Amino acid sequence: MDISVALRTYFQAHRQEMIDTLAAWVAVPSVRGEAQPGMPFGEGPARMLTLALEQCTAFGFSTEQVADCMGSADLNQLPPALAVLCHLDVVPAGEGWTQDPFTLVYRQDTGRLYGRGAIDNKGPAVAALFAMRAIRELDIPMRQGVRLLLGTDEENGSSDLVLYRKHRTMPPMVFTPDGDYPVINIEKGMLRLELTAQAEPAQSGCRVETIEGGTVINGVPARAQAWIRGCTGQEIETLFRQLPEGIQGECSEEAGCCCVTLQGQSAHASKPELGKNALTALLELLVKLNLPAQQHAMLLALHRAFPYGDTDGSALGIACRDDKSGGLTQVLSLLTYKAGTLTAAVDLRYPLCGHGEEISARIRESLQSGGISTRVQMHHPPHETPEDSPFVQTLLNVYQRATGQPAHCLAIGGGTYVHDIPGGVAFGAEFPGEENQMHGADESIRVESLLKIAELTALAMVRLCGEEPEEAV
Template identity: 40%
Template sequence: MEQRILDTMPQVKAYFEAHRAEFLQDLAALIAIDSQRTEAKEGMPYGEGPAQALAKTLEIAAGYGLYTENWENYVGIIQLDDSKERKLEILAHLDVVPEGKGWTVTEPFVMKEVDGKVYGRGTADDKGPALAAIYALRAIKELGISLQQGVRVVVGCDEECGSSDLDYYWTKTSPAEMTFSPDADYPLINLEKGHFGVKINGILPKQTGVVKIQSVQCGTKSNVIPADAEAVISGVCEEEMRKLLAQLAEETGVETALASEGTQLHVALKGTAAHAADPDAGNNAATAMLQLLAKLPEADFAMLKALHEIFPHGDGHGRSAGIYGQDEESGEISVSFNILNIDETGNLFAEVDSRTPISMSEPDFAPLPEKLKSAGYAAETSISAPHYVSPDTPLVKTLLAHYETWFGEKGECIAIGGGTYVHGLPGGVAFGCAKLGVDNKMHGPDEFAEIDQLLVSGMLFATAIYDLCK
């Protein structure tokens, strides 16, 4: 790293330390706004909350002498001046997921500082990192650090619900030469796996035997491994069902519960939820339920037994589905059976979520729909390509060099199964602000960010911007 860049580090560090209290005050003002997407209103494509968060963010930035524009409440832009030209773009977002239940440290939209951490919805995802990027611009401006090329911070309002804000943005402008998003983990994410989704429909044969499946409900979102599964079954005595459930619990590790109502038995299974990109981190209640149904002693359930053979419990990487694959850069494919619903007429619907290595393409996934067709099901598939940026690009090398300097840790590229704000954007990478391996409880109760992590991230962004745009 050049000496003149190193010379700016003490100034930048002192600046952020001097403005720590002000940073936290601004962040608290942003956290206080419930900016989850709601029904669109005139001039507010994502509802009032995201529009209010965007207005407040631009007000904060403008108050520090930065140039701002509101692009119809889809996104806002923040720059050092009004130039349309920029070499570097930083994409962050202000919308949040619903507050949910189970908060213990504070209310979701009341930021609270405890032991060097700030708690509240959006502290880590992504209002804290967005503010760190804005403060990096503020530091550059107020310290009089000169740049030869432009930089823009883009704050969006719809990352959590599909990133249509960026779809709008790219109709109005072209991407900068370099882009990163502080909406993920350090050190740097240069590879995001592709996605292979399968929707499964089937009509089970008319149940002619004594045992009948009245209904099954497992899972609510296709990208979440379900923790809960329920079924209503008749024609099995309670004692026999308890034996089956005990066997299932031993085989799968799920918790089981049974209640009777007349001739019907209500079965409940409890596993462990996880993101579909990491099936080994969860205990899938849907595949456990499928295993239970496959044990039922009736020929009527041959289709369910075939489905169980394709998606056996514990196989989160598609070996039985016939689509296993892996490579050195991406790791293994993940294949997660996350939704299973059966109604009283025998209509079955299921969904599978798969995160695919960069070495795999559409022909590699063909065996799965073929197996489903052979088992009597219709399969609707969807495919999106992986996102990959070479570690040898100047952007990646520069960001990792600054990461090593500021955090004193080895900088390296990592691959993930999820998608970030830069997925599909040529050359775009995800960079910060969370520590790899630290559970900031994003999307859950008691979401938090480490204050020093945010402030050092701001320092890092400032020197990296200088290095890239000097």
Template identity: 40%
Template sequence: MKKLIEDYFEQNRELMIRDIMRLVRIKSDKQEAKEGKPYGEGPAEVLAVALEMASEMGFKTRNYDNYVGAIDFDDQKNKLDILAHLDVVPGGDGWSVTEPFNPVVKDGRLYGRGTIDDKGPAVAALYAMKAVKDLNIPLKAGVRLILGTDEECGSSDIRYYYGIEEEAPMTFSPDASFPVVNIEKGGLQGKFESRFEESTETPRIVSFKAGIKSNVIPGEATAVVEGVDPEEIRDCCEAVDKISGISFNLSTEGDKTTIKAKGLQGHASTPDKGKNALTGLLEVISRLPASQSTGFERLRALNSVFPHGDWLGKAAGVAMCDELSGKLTISLNILEYDGSSLNGTFDCRAPLCATKENLLDVIKAKLADH
């Protein structure tokens, strides 16, 4: 039987690649909601195409209001849910082999946004169902492949679905790496804000903006500084560049200088593999001379809680580790500052030993101190 299955997938290899590429070409990051399309055009389009694929294979499908799609193996009572998703994070920069939504095969690899997370695994699961069907392998119970469209931004799609349907007694999720992962860290995405009286006294930080999604290490960040000698700013940027690998570009107009930081975008689950432009630029800002305004003090305090390169949470007081699930990771991924307020979002992946008391309460207290 094993040889029969292996031969089946070898025979269907090119079809699988074709169908993965068909989905990857669709830009399906979360967009502005429209009537009947809770996550915008792209996620609705990719879901429609995936369900059409399944229908062409002879499977029964159902679209749950463009939140998720369901594909049933047969009419037996469902005992297994397979959870996959078709949404992706934005395309990002730094692509060298191809553009994010223009998939190509090169040197035995398939390149494109979503090939691993999670369009490739979704198609693999669909073809696994097709293999069982085509090879007449008997099943004792029903199987349903559930294709979500909001996994990258909180999984409201799956909450919607399970508000309608009963959970199967068994579930697995083909998402990214193999082999089987039976432990996953807990997720904490924390949002915080601060409002204060704006100071126009110079030198000052006029604005700061970085980040696109809470689970994406930002590869770019921008700040505007007023009343600081551009050469002094350049010196700070060069010093931070040496310790971070983040590059900075300056442009000055009148008394204002715009600083653009360029790092390396990454996934928040592996912050060590990216170069966080936000925290790099925040380090530069913290080294500059500025008036002792509340806003500047809070930016410096934020830098002390989330210093660049500290993705283990040591400065935040939440570093922890256990044998089974490993080390806690944390990254500050979104920040907006306009002189009278700041808003930020961090992403934390917490090991099994984490609790409300030793994680959430500690971070809340640390931020509240400032």
């Protein structure tokens, strides 16, 4: 039997059933909510997990729910040597959709299915489920077990995996279709810091009353505002002439207070060089004002540590890079100053050659002059699975043979679902050159890509755990 042809034919025959299954899953708004008894991440993720496990059971797979947060479905009764790790939770719908985000819609002009979770990660989870079903119904012999793992908290820190691993042991091989093809084997270290300080505003003279900048910790802030007393709009607009290229300024006056708004451009924290940081541009403007000494020292320390345009940590002396994983990136992404209290957040991604403890220590030292304290909010060291491992090489071979495209390993600044799993890699689900609006409005997946993900996932299962000789796959 030509397994590749048989699988491709199977998925084409079950095309509508796969779409219908994805539609039912997208219809559940599995966004994290308030914890309830038996529902650690709220009602939505819990309902989604129940639905998915019911579907797995209906297909004849043995299922289990662990710690009310993760489910599993086993292909066979053999000890699992491979886990395919997917997640059923999604990010909030957000704004800008041209349709109901929780109704799967097919558009013939694009050949795409639109809905929250279509690519991240319900579509790939459906593909993995049908991959196991295809192997079973085509009677493809397997020498080892395969387990589908379905989590419910990937979007908010993967605490589901922490709970699951307290009760169960991961199989020796794990891949997640929650990244990019061909294979992601290196993920930079992730370090997030919380900054705090006190600087009471004066009662007279030029002083900053409030600052607001950024909306998410893992993004370049596109907008930042400050409310300033004791100076005129004309003074502020004079400083607008010195704004960095790509930053737009607006100033309005009301009741003796100037409201300064800067507009830049957002970007993901793993690629901050693609953005225009409105918050660091605002700091550059504010330190040019004749502010009270304590307030000025605080803002100046921040400005010197995170000057506009510095995305690699050069100003802090933490810049580093290596050939495998690239260079360090850093973003001052959130800042609020009100009633004399400042809170801010920094997102850093550092390469294999970096050391998170040294980086955080250097930042702490640099900010002390401004009375700013730092606290490590999150730290995940870099993740690497050797490219020459049989596991990775098999996945690369599967991709190359099934797509006819060159296969190579990728290193990323973001984190996938396997970041803290030794030996884990991401295998899919986004193909090179595709734009699926992951986390954005009108998130989608091509129908043909959905079928191809199922094919690649099934071939990986067979190559890694099956009895068929390599040339038959």
